[in-house]
Amino acid sequence: MILDEARQVLQIEADGILNLIGRLDHRFDQMVEVILKATGRVIISGIGKSGIIGRKIAATLNSTGTRSLFLHPVEAMHGDLGIVGPDDVFLAMSYSGETDELNILMPSIRKIGCPVISMTGNPASTLAKHSDIVIDVGVEKEACPLGLAPTASTTALLAMGDALAVVLINKKQFKTSDFKRFHPGGALGQRLSSQVQDIMFTGDAVPIATTSVSMQEAVEEMDRHGLGALIIVGEDQRLAGILTDGDLRRMIAQKKPVLEQSLTEQMTPSPLHAFSHTPAFDALNIMEQHEITVLPIIDSDRRVLGILHLHDILGKGEFKFNGLDTDKRHGLNGRHARSVYESRNH
Numbered sequence: 001m002i003l004d005e006a007r008q009v010l011q012i013e014a015d016g017i018l019n020l021i022g023r024l025d026h027r028f029d030q031m032v033e034v035i036l037k038a039t040g041r042v043i044i045s046g047i048g049k050s051g052i053i054g055r056k057i058a059a060t061l062n063s064t065g066t067r068s069l070f071l072h073p074v075e076a077m078h079g080d081l082g083i084v085g086p087d088d089v090f091l092a093m094s095y096s097g098e099t100d101e102l103n104i105l106m107p108s109i110r111k112i113g114c115p116v117i118s119m120t121g122n123p124a125s126t127l128a129k130h131s132d133i134v135i136d137v138g139v140e141k142e143a144c145p146l147g148l149a150p151t152a153s154t155t156a157l158l159a160m161g162d163a164l165a166v167v168l169i170n171k172k173q174f175k176t177s178d179f180k181r182f183h184p185g186g187a188l189g190q191r192l193s194s195q196v197q198d199i200m201f202t203g204d205a206v207p208i209a210t211t212s213v214s215m216q217e218a219v220e221e222m223d224r225h226g227l228g229a230l231i232i233v234g235e236d237q238r239l240a241g242i243l244t245d246g247d248l249r250r251m252i253a254q255k256k257p258v259l260e261q262s263l264t265e266q267m268t269p270s271p272l273h274a275f276s277h278t279p280a281f282d283a284l285n286i287m288e289q290h291e292i293t294v295l296p297i298i299d300s301d302r303r304v305l306g307i308l309h310l311h312d313i314l315g316k317g318e319f320k321f322n323g324l325d326t327d328k329r330h331g332l333n334g335r336h337a338r339s340v341y342e343s344r345n346h
Helices: 002-021 026-037 049-063 106-112 152-171 176-182 187-193 215-225 245-253 280-290 310-314
Strands: 042-045 068-070 089-093 116-120 133-136 208-210 229-233 239-244 294-298 304-309
Touching: 002 152, 026 133, 026 152, 042 049, 049 068, 049 089, 049 152, 089 106, 106 116, 116 152, 208 215, 215 229, 229 304, 239 245, 239 294, 280 294, 280 310, 304 310
Parallel strands: 042 068, 042 089, 089 116, 116 133, 208 229
Antiparallel strands: 229 239, 294 304
């Protein structure tokens, strides 16, 4: 009985979100364009449960490159309205659209002259009439059996806010590396502030082979390390090329007898690389710009010092930035990341 009730709640909330998809129209486009063109901030306001959701949406926008601020409507009526300017965008949140504390504020917001957007479940509400753009977040019913506690409606509001944030991320071409500016105290910020030598794999953990080995040996070495790539060096140990899972897939797709191929003919010669003193921030930019996940690390004489995987920057897998598990980076082969070194120049 308990599980059935829980499943019913999740189904109602899921249906509420899915039903929003069919209601997305040009007004969502307009909202995005207005926010992109604004030189000020997105000022989000709401009260009660909608206010709590509004705070979360403001936090998401701030962390992903869209300056935002939550303004409590009651505090706004007692002096805080001064933070709103004509260059801002005012985003009002109220499911009923008839929240007195918010609607009393709206004439003052209109006088300031900033664009007004509302997210409401009632497009014919007083709040909607005060708005330039109305985003319908209505749900068929609440998950609460009494129909009183906001449940599906707040879930739908939160999901629409996430949809807005993600679209803005893509429109602004916000990159993972931009996280450093907004999360300097987090684990990702710490990794991005480090140098490549602090997080790269070295020693026996580096998948490496000379140009003289057979394709069979090269594939075995690549598989043994599980990083999806094999660094190729000449007899002088200088970087000569790289072989990746993607190279093997292409050979198979082209129906080539993989193990009979020449390693030097199938590898990518003179691959992109970084140096041990390269900031992790710059290494990540190289990976993002060229859509690759692995970088050979070399010295000034092009001798291979190690290999850097995207996961070591982002903190996935078993790697720990705080210094633990460093033996895994410097010799043991416990990782089995699934990656492909894909360069646009390949």
